[in-house]
Amino acid sequence: METYEFYARCASGFEALLATELKNLKAQRVRPLKGGVAFFGTVREAYRACLWSRVASRVLLVLARVDASDAEALYAGAKALDWTEHVGEGATIAVYAHGMNDNLRNTQFTAVKVKDAVCDALREARGARPDVRSKRPDVAIDVAVRGEKATISLDLSGEPLHRRGYRTDGVQTEAPLKETLAAGIVLAAGWERTARVCGTFIDPMCGSGTLVIEAAMIAADRAPGIMRDYWGFSGWALHDEDLWDALIDEADDRLAAGLESMPRLVGTDVDEKSVQIARENAKRAGLARYVDFRGGDAAQMGEILADGATGATDAPGLVAVNPPYGSRLSSEAQLPGVYAALAQGVSAVPDGWTLAVITPDATIDTALGLVPRETLGLYNGPLAADLRIYETAPSARIELKVVSLAGDERYVTVAEPTSDQFIARFRKVAKERTKWARKNGISCYRLYDADLPDFAVAVDLYETAGPSVVDAVEQACGKARRGVGENSTSIGGGASSAGERYVHISEYEAPPTVDAERAQRRFRDALAIVPTVLGLDPSHVFSKTRRRDKGGGQYRDARGRSHIVCTEESGYRFEVDLGGYLDTGIFLDHRKTRELVGSLAKGARFLNLFAYTGTASVHAAGGGAVSTVTVDLSQTYLSWAERNMRLNGFKGRNHTYVRADVLRWISEERASKRRYDLIFVDPPTFSNSKSMGKETWSVQRDHAELVIGVSRLLAQGGRAVFSCNLRSFKPDTEKLERYGVHLTDISAETIPEDFARNPKIHKCYLVERVAAGSGVSGD
Template sequence: MSITAPRQWFATCPKGIEGLLLDELKSLGAITARETVAGVHFDGPLALGYRACLWSRLANRILLPLARIEAQDADELYRGLMTVAWDEVLGPEQTFTIDFTGENAHIRNTQFGAQRCKDAIVDWFQQRTGQRPSVDRKDPDLRFNVRLSRHGFLLALDMSGGSLHRRNYRLQAGAAPLKENLAAAVLLRADWPGMAARGGALIDPMCGSGTLLLEGAMMAADIAPGLHRPRFGFERWRDHNPLQWQALLADAQGRAARSRQLQLPEIRGYDADPKVVRMAQENIARAGLESVVRVSCKPLSELQKPSHMPLPQGLLVCNPPYGERLGEKASLRYLYRQLGETMLREFPGWQAAVFTADNDLARATGLRSHKQYKLWNGALETTLLLFDLANNRLSEPKSGERQPAILPGGELSAGAQMFANRVRKNRRRLSGWVRREGVSCYRLYDADMPEYAVAIDIYGEQVHVAEYQAPSGVDPEAAATRLQEVQAALPEALAVAPGNIVYKTRQRQRGDEQYRKQGDSGEMHTVTEGRAQLLVNLRDYLDTGLFLDHRPLRLRLAAEAEGQDFLNLYCYTGTATVHAALGGARSTTSVDLSNTYLGWLRKNLAHNGLDESRNLIHRADCQQWLHTCEQQFDLILLDPPSFSNSKKLDDAFDVQRDHVPLLHAAMARLRPAGVLYFSTNRRGFKLDEEVQETYSCENITRETLDPDFQRNARIHLCWRVTRLG
């Protein structure tokens, strides 16, 4: 086919930006264009396909249709693909892969559909040449797209060779990153190119890894979004025209070089998280835009328009956190309100664009948007709101609403300020101990002021907040107000981003409820304790996998474990086992009934380079296991639940009622000179007199409480138990 002959093309894109993509393709030279759901059909010569791959800021993929196959089942599809002249597309020495989409009554699995397509291509070459191309899913020479619809199958060559949203400048991103082509759509809807042409500035006050800023800079600097991609899908296609492609590539390189010589707009970004800011700086450097885009660490509460920017126009754009992954909605309402106040106070006369998946949060800004657009971030429906800050004002709280914990101007309410002061005071009090002992995880606050009934734990750079269930006599409205003040105060008091704070409600638990899953993030963080690297999950369970009050006991076990056989009963996630193993234990044995937590233990062991040859794991009821075990141990940790009525057990367990036979069974496994540590967090627990008369029982509770738990001496009880004599 002549390189100037029109061809039919199809560009895919996120839902909601089809109209923008249609306009973009027309500007690139499409002869005709027609939008459909999540894509645009367009016509034009080969050069247009190349140009779309190189210059489209919005498309996911550029597809070149090769054949339409009228078929309904996999066998008919196979026969239809056998009629394609495959030697005009690829050679038998090349590799390929199939992206298959769609299902029907005959093909219910996309993997099966892709397999039949692969069979057809391989068999075609085998029958005609005696050779066969290979499948390579990671880095194929060519990628084919087969889409099933009610009209049959459409076979297309993926000219892009992978999603075009990957510009190759972002190797790192923060949580919930915004895809580059969706960021470009946000900027185009907000008319950033027009504003940049008029000399306006671009500021993102919550820039994350810098995606919006970099897309804005590439638009202003006339840089083709595909310029730094390592390879396109068409480059190993048999009908590829290298000379024409090189001409288009050279033109794009020349345009980018010429634009860099011009005065480009001011583009600035800020974020409260220094780690995320470092990611953004690395991404900016990778894009070669350090002289254009500048980012720095600054919380939203400190944002001001730079003094050298007396510009009457500019665009303030951001994608604030939303949803369960990045923070609780109740606390984020105050973040959005502060965003609205800051935009209006610091950027009068500017335009603003806020991209969010939560319309309630968007309304919490208190500002009136003059345009709203529905966009889709994958399957998630999102909204882009545009604000004219020249003619806007903050709405007053509705009658009957609770007074905000963040007042106009960004100041905390009296209650929130009082709570913030207590948190800062606690942090100062513990700072010397934290620094001296190298503690990275500790309790900062535990209902010190009864009206603020929460426990606040620091886990490295993350914060875990557990709200205690309010007593029946407490007004629920008052409790909700107190929690809102906590949520408003913590980001400022601790200088952390709201997305790094996790909130949970701690209720009275029955059975094994504290171990039941609360979410599905699967998000693990590594924290350091002594020599151990331990994995915690702050979101998915009521507890995190690391009981902070047992820190001194774990470190004691590590110090006493060298050359010992260690037994960890009711081992939970095995943090004590890891400490004992790193402390030089000859062997460790861990027993628990939960597959979930034994799996967590295995991860903790592997995370510390410990294998299971000397660190044995048993899934069993500890009481039953003790009666069948014949091994003896030098060091035993017995930390049973206060109460359990797990379905896996025949009878309910109550530590007050059942601790005597349990201790006897555990002591039977202890060598004569061995030590057993018995701990419980049961309030009001009394160690039975029979146990105290039978063994030497030393109450070491005070020795097992570090400064962060000394205000709450009832957090647990602990005894060192040895044989008499």
């Protein structure tokens, strides 16, 4: 037989699995590539790949690589091929294109150009154009454009190979796994070896049963393509029907032998409708008598193992599961319960078993108390996910005792054994800090700030200030909250009571010397430990990570919904957003700085630059400022600032809000006669926003110009408070003094006690205008 070049496509992440399959099918010169595997072989190897590959999505016969620098070159290259060698007499065709370049930007246009070339070539050779059929053509032609070349191939599979024939469209569960993905999962987890020794297979969240059925097909040595009634080679001029029939007969014989010794295969689901769909799928696959689908919770795996059903053995088995996430959950709050049930079930699994989980959510490691022995990045539809494979031995499960501040004892599963150090340190610091806060009447404060280098997280506690948070804010504003949008919610449905506690945990970026995977596990462990120590419901814990987990984290809404509560500081109420993508709305390390602003504000005309959510404006107004001007570039922050002001009863003409680039606004304001007795300015450390009026902004490089401009807005005897969060910041005092600006470093006096172990958290200076240096204009 003649040898051809082929290319088998597969889901990203399964290239190595597919290469192994093709080698076992006697393919030659197998070469894994991104998104597929190239190989050579005869028609027999191509047919075997179509019939037997469990993870390939398509099998293509490569005809040629042609010039695709423009449409005419592509047409000429496609027409030059001898299509009579491949398109049988009377066969229908269809052309599918993907990929683009500068001159071929529309895949439909590309497909039409190649279709015209094929039809014109066959008309010249045979006197008649072939008919075009978009669905299930006799010959499917694939065009892949990459750079200035196009690879033209015949799609021998015709339709995606995941269409095994046992699922019925429209009657499946929501977001079922593709059959090829399910097969890849169980193959990657070693199911072929486990099945050979009759180990048990369990999917405790089986949905429509795809994982179980694919595992059964592997155990039965059943060709995944044996039920398909359509192939893209049916109208291929070189199709060998006798060879194909012989391969089908061989597959039938192998299936008959495989069904004689089947292992036990069980799928359970809490949804009876899903269980029924799974049973119908197994029936269509001809495997209903070999698989057991039943209603039940993932926590009941121990009962499955203990029931002594036919097919059970002492051989190690495999648990494979696709837990619900994203659209399959009506609420993100359900996820901890799902994981808890799975963890309970897995804890009953004997030594030697394997657990395979496909999920975008790496927090599952902590929930299970296991560290994966390997992970494989892949996609479940459009969703990036990982296949996480664990050893399930009870001895591998990490459970640590946690004593809450109230004295209650609980065991928490974690992924890192060193998390016991975090438990001890966090409990000690949290106990001291809550006592300090209670004594000083502080409602929002930092509990922990990377006290242990290996657990580089910040933990902030917010205590609510009163009932009906959203109603209070909206009533204070006299209008709907702007800048938050339809996705806003308040904790407790808008009726948080005074004294409720919430925690926000943020992650510091780990240095390159720290293993990224371990850093993530430690962060996720902290998310589980903190609420247990504090005695909080996990739904009251929100997080912000430097590296977004696929699909979002366990404790925050994956859709980025706002969670609004009101907290209190120095007798003032502030709106904070714990769940949104923006910061919470109050910089806790500036507590003393804001108090300083309030103490200086009596009778002052106050200006707040880079105002953020206006917390300093509230303190100034409360301290007796006769007027406040709040300036920020963000309308979201300005609206938030106005809500904070009104929430504390500060409204009217004396309080104005200006949306503007602060640097440009300062320049324009200097030309006016308006001057201010007290100014607070807290610029960003860095910005590349074009709206800032500069190509880039750097507080270290550009602060002198800013501070000089601010000083020119001070009334005689006026003062400004300048703050920044660049820890290495050094003011250019020489330049400032030349321009008549004197800075007094008051950083030490403005660091709150809960930030005392990190005195470089911010820099703060008192700015005063003095006589300018010799020869320098004073304005």
